[in-house]
Amino acid sequence: MARNLELLVNGVQHSISAEPARTLLTVLRDELDLTGTKYGCGEGQCGACTVMIDGIATRSCQTGLSAAAGHKITTIEGLEQQGSLDPLQQAFLDVDAMQCAYCAPGMIMSGAALLAKNHNPTEAEIIQAMQGNMCRCGTYPRIVAAVRLAAAKSRRSVA
Amino acid sequence: MNFRIEPERYELREGPAYDFSFDRRGFFKALGGGIVVVSLITRAEAQESGGGRARGRSMPQEIAAWLHIDQNGAVTVYTGKVEVGQNARTNITQAAAEELGAPVSAIEVVMGDTDRVPYDMGTFGSMTTPQMVPQIRKASAAARAMLPPGAWSSIDFASIAKQGTLLQAVTGDAKPKATSSWTVMGTSVPKVHGRDFVTGKHRYAADVKLPGMLYGRVLRPARFDATLGSLDKTAAEKVPGATIVQDGDFAGVVAPTPHAAAAALNALKAQWKSQPQTSSKTLFADLERNSAPESRSTHESGSIDQGLSAASHKLEADYTVAYIAHAPLEPRAAVAQWDADKLTVWTGTQRPFGVQSELAQAFHIPEQNVHVMMPDTGSGYGGKHTGEAAIEAARLAKGAGKPVKLVWTREEEFTWAYFRPAGVIKVRSGVDAEGRLTAWEFHNYNSGTSGIHTLYDVANQKIVFHASKYPLRQGSYRGLAATANHFAREVHMDELAAAAGIEPLEFRLRNLKDDRFKAVLHAAADRFGWGRRKPAAGTGFGIAGGFEKGSYVAACAEVQISPGQAPRVVRVVESFECGAVINPDQLRNQVEGSIIQGLGGALFEAIDFEDGKILNPRFSRYRVPRFQDVPQLDVVLVDRKDLPSAGAGETPIVTVAPAIANAIFAAGGQRLRAMPLVRSRINPTTSGGTAR
Structure with a gap:
């Protein structure tokens, strides 16, 4: 049966009435209209539904609503700060790391979560962290380049 | 089984079903004032209305595209083509900006909206670049001619729009800019609306x-x-x-x-209620057995028997290609x-x-x-x-x-969509003492006719497509059957080279007259270091080349093999020539993507089915390429500014599998004749092997 739950998404508190067994993915998309998070497989294999929960890249299609309640959820819509893109979003544009771009939000969330804890990942570390994200258009080399570019730019801006 | 909707030879080519009428839609009224240019596909009566006013139903139906320039100088291009990641939107934007002398930001392209754009058959067959882009250029060039000279920013669009709607129809005689004076086309304009995609704002269906x-x-x-x-x-x-x-x-x-x-x-x-149905275990025997006898010889010249009798080395081999799924990430x-x-x-x-x-x-x-x-x-x-x-x-x-x-759920997408046709290809050939082809007989069962013809120079040829009763719903796939046909042909060429004792690149060049084909082979080989580098132990180099849909491609692959392990593709160099390059960076992106998608079909993708069910309808059981599968990639673009631009979304996929198969053989591995290569090698009969 539907229950009232509190969801903190992109810094905004939402009161949701929904069955606790519902996935975070459908609530984000269908209740909160945050459609940047995508459905791709429903079994945690493709990464299109990746969001950050307390900073950790998480498959929202495998996350029950009750498990997400009370935690800090960030979706692709929450990365942009006051009209300014996250460095990884900008890097995706700079190296054209997309074709159909359906995977891009999930890729960016996985990559941003990696960069948050590892400011200077090696190529092997990027590949390992992103292995669960799928791009059927095959833009993988560009995505790796985008993560590296974002890391390099962030290092420069900190220095 | 019979499906109601089945594309003819796996590519849908229906005639226009829509009786387009300007009056019925009141379309131009809705646009408001400004310049409207309609681009017509050449037809005698279409020319009569050039420069005239729309006359309702008497307007010809052969409209390719139109564009509108409003009182603010905002340009809207209307086309029935669609954007599915191949970056048609960006290329069309570039074409309009180039001919109009307008900034890219002034152009908006309306695509695939049946109430607002002219009829279009569809976005397939790599036709947007060779067919639609020239129409957009033509319309844009004509619109430019209606505007006063000078910089775009200096034009008083408001007073033009006050005159009402200035309508012009253009046919084939409009002169677009020469390639040598391109300033927007031929450059790496970034993906249009890119920001909407990286922020999640873009709304997919x-x-x-x-x-x-x-x-x-x-x-x-x-x-x-x-x-x-x-x-x-x-x-x-x-x-x-x-x-x-x-x-x-x-x-x-x-x-x-x-x-x-x-x-x-x-x-x-x-x-x-259902009847018992067949299984992928007997697929290839079924396709051959259930084929129509000698259904259609697509090409025949000389005599195979004579060619074979003149040969000093003869070869016969069968190749197979499994059913695979498109698995678009958006179901x-x-x-x-x-x-x-x-x-x-x-x-x-x-x-x-x-x-x-x-x-x-x-x-x-x-x-x-x-x-x-x-x-x-x-x-x-x-x-x-x-x-x-x-x-x-x-x-x-x-x-x-x-x-x-x-x-659709992923499982529905894997089950109720359609598949790239599986096929059996049987090749019989001969080569003389000088390493020249004397006979080439090629039978394709079910997979299709794209890329079935050989560009190698051989007088005695017989090339036949055999339609077959097929067990799964099948249709178009990037490159269509060109992948299967290039796989069989380019692996077979490698086998012939080995039989004749001739180096594989030299063998191909010796049998080629087509200079564009030779050029891409040289381009890939040079970048790869073919003939200059020696492979390490357990490593092999393979080469393959091809032609399809107006463009040429060649690939060199380096593969490492070790006992009991799946072969590892270390490096792929691919050269690609599709005439004049419109957007180098996005072309590179398409070629890289084709290679990577091609790795899946080459190495491990295959649909398993039994008794009317798909056995692996999910990503956990159907392996597609991921980050770790990507080899070192090197793309060489051969830019032919003197040639018209051809599409590029498909052809770069066709040489991936044969180059890898040939490299596996060169590394001391088996001669593999089945796609996917790794799965058939590691675990030919059961699912769940290490390759999956």
């Missing part, structure tokens, strides 16, 4: 939301070709908010949330809304007008009552030519009396 919209699910048969015996709806009807829609064998549910719709679907109790999706007998549908498809026709037929309504909109879509690769999800969403919406969104 599955992201469309309407007021009062319900979520639908469709009851799927237990097996292909099954019919509904009985349906018990009692439990499903008790799910709060759920409505059951049934119409013959079609049944589905709608509910206020996807969760409730899934619950109602699960509560439906259906009995299905089929549609939102449908009825207003009395008018239907509006948002869906991701490569053929919006084809889907419009399908919907009109399905609901017995005129085509002009059906409005199909195609938001830029989460890829297709030839897999989204049909309108299943649109029809299903419209059926559910009709039954429910409310707008309905239907998003």
